[in-house]
Each structure stands twice: as C-alpha cells, then as structure tokens.
Amino acid sequence: EIVLTQSPGTLSLSPGERATLSCRASQTVRGGFLAWYQQKPGQAPRLLIYAASRRATGIPDRFSGSGSGTDFTLTISRLEPEDFAVYFCQQYDSSLSLTFGGGTKVEIK
Amino acid sequence: QVQLQESGPGLVKPSETVSLTCAVSGFSVSTGFYWGWIRQPPGKGLEWIGYISHSGSDVYNPSLKSRVTISIDTSKNQFSLRLDSVTAADTAVYYCARREQWQAFFDSWGRGTLVTVSS
Numbered sequence: 001e002i003v004l005t006q007s008p009g010t011l012s013l014s015p016g017e018r019a020t021l022s023c024r025a026s027q028t029v030r031g032g033f034l035a036w037y038q039q040k041p042g043q044a045p046r047l048l049i050y051a052a053s054r055r056a057t058g059i060p061d062r063f064s065g066s067g068s069g070t071d072f073t074l075t076i077s078r079l080e081p082e083d084f085a086v087y088f089c090q091q092y093d094s095s096l097s098l099t100f101g102g103g104t105k106v107e108i109k
Numbered sequence: 110q111v112q113l114q115e116s117g118p119g120l121v122k123p124s125e126t127v128s129l130t131c132a133v134s135g136f137s138v139s140t141g142f143y144w145g146w147i148r149q150p151p152g153k154g155l156e157w158i159g160y161i162s163h164s165g166s167d168v169y170n171p172s173l174k175s176r177v178t179i180s181i182d183t184s185k186n187q188f189s190l191r192l193d194s195v196t197a198a199d200t201a202v203y204y205c206a207r208r209e210q211w212q213a214f215f216d217s218w219g220r221g222t223l224v225t226v227s228s
Contacts, residue, residue, distance in 0.1 A: 001171065035214035037155075044204055044218035045155065051212050088155055092213030096168045100147075100155040 002027050002093050004101035012109040019076040021104045023089035028069050033092035036065055036074045039103075040085045048087075049074060076106075084108050111136035113205050113219035120225050121195055127224055129190045131205030138181060139163045143208035144188045145215060146179060148201040156201075160208050161188060195226045 003026040013019055023034070032052040037045035047056040049065035052072055062077040076083055089101040117129035131144070138144060145160030159169035161179045169177050173192075181188040192199060202223050206215040 033213055035212075037215075044206075044221055045215070046218075047214055047216050050209070050214040050216075056216065090155075090157075090214065097170065098145075098157040098160075098213060100157060102154045 002091055002099055004089055004091055004099055006089060006101035006104045010105045010107060012107050013079055014109045015079050015081055017079050019079055019106055021074040021087055023072040023101050025070040029091045030094060032068055034072050035090045037088045038085050111207060111217045115205050115219045115222040117222055119223060122228050123196055123226055124194055126193045127195055129203055130187055131219060132187045138186050139183045141210055145206050145208045146190045147204045147206060150201045197226050200226045
C-alpha cells in the first residue's frame with residue numbers, strides 16, 4: 001500500500017499570500033494518478049486537481065498542481081478568504097487501491 | 110448534473126451491521142464510471158472503503174475487506190455499502206462518490222451521513 005504523507009500539518013498564512021502544500025508518497029505513484037481535494041467544515045471534499053496537474057472543471061487558475069514520482073505539490077498562488085480549508089491528496093496504484101494523505105489545514109494567520 | 114445522496118441509520122450498536130445506500134440522480138450508474146465509499150471519523154482524515162463498477166466488479170480497502178460489501182442496483186440507480194461487526198472505531202461520516210474510470214479520482218460526492226456506533 002502506498003502511504004501519502006502531507007506537510008505541513010497546518011499552514012498559517014494571510015489572504016493574498018502564496019500557499020505551497022506537499023504530498024510525498026512512500027512509493028512511485030505510477031501514471032501520475034494523484035488528485036487534490038479541498039474540504040471546508042461540514043462539507044464534502046471537492047476535487048481541485050487530478051492527474052497531478054490538471055484543474056477540475058470550475059477550479060480557479062490560482063490553484064495549480066505539480067510533481068511526479070513520489071513528490072507532489074499543490075500551490076495556491078494568492079490566497080482568497082474562501083481558500084482557508086483542509087486539503088487532501090489521493091493516489092491510485094497498480095493494485096487498484098486508493099489512499100488519501102492525512103491532510104493540510106490552511107488557516108488564517 | 111450528477112447528484113448523490115446517502116441514506117441509512119444514524120445510530121448502530123456495536124457488533125451489528127450497518128447498511129447505507131447512495132441514490133444517484135442526473136446520471137446513470139450503468140454508464141462507465143465507478144462508484145465508491147469513503148469515510149471520515151470526526152476530526153480526522155479521509156479513508157477509502159471501496160468501489161464498484163457498473164458491471165459489479167468491486168475492490169476494497171485491504172484493512173476493511175473482511176467486513177465490507179458494496180453492491181450496485183442499476184434498476185434503482187443506486188449502490189450500497191454493508192459493513193459488518195461494527196465497533197466504535199467505525200463511527201464516521203460516510204460519503205458516497207463517483208470515481209472516474211481511468212484516473213481514479215472522485216469528481217462528485219454526496220453530502221455524507223454520520224454513522225455513530227454506540228450501545
């Protein structure tokens with residue numbers, strides 16, 4: 001099973017700042033099957049990025065994903081007030097299993 | 110636009126079985142996607158439970174495999190989760206979601222339903 005480790009656990013930033021979130025896999029994520037989700041309190045997760053770098057429908061271009069192999073990054077170029085939330089990464093591997101990372105909380109400084 | 114809605118008992122006793130259903134509207138479950146369940150204990154992260162194809166092929170999280178069954182009913186356009194021998198550790202919000210066929214991301218989610226395991 002591929003384990004995903006997200007860092008930092010919490011990111012304290014101000015609106016307008018840049019956020020950089022990391023997701024590190026214990027093994028190579030083949031095919032770049034890596035997605036990012038945003039979750040706000042009391043809501044279901046929302047898909048932001050799939051295939052490591054492709055924005056989902058309706059996602060603003062301030063959100064971008066990058067990386068390959070075992071290291072992936074979600075970047076929010078300029079934080080808007082609605083971006084303060086928890087972010088999860090998720091991978092899919094050749095054994096047909098899925099795993100989620102533990103999450104990074106982006107909070108207002 | 111696809112919509113998913115979970116339903117089931119909010120409270121279950123330890124050692125019992127919990128059954129949840131996900132009703133899908135705006136999209137046919139018979140059309141080439143996978144249908145999955147994910148759970149989230151209060152204040153914690155997401156855990157994938159399993160998924161099923163429109164044709165009934167299923168895959169489960171190895172840590173839950175011995176207690177989980179996912180089924181699909183194309184005539185009712187819904188799919189279901191059965192979790193046996195529950196304990197307090199199974200207390201969580203349970204989400205159903207649509208899983209994209211090739212890239213395996215979840216692009217549509219239900220609002221979730223809280224299942225509490227308590228005597």
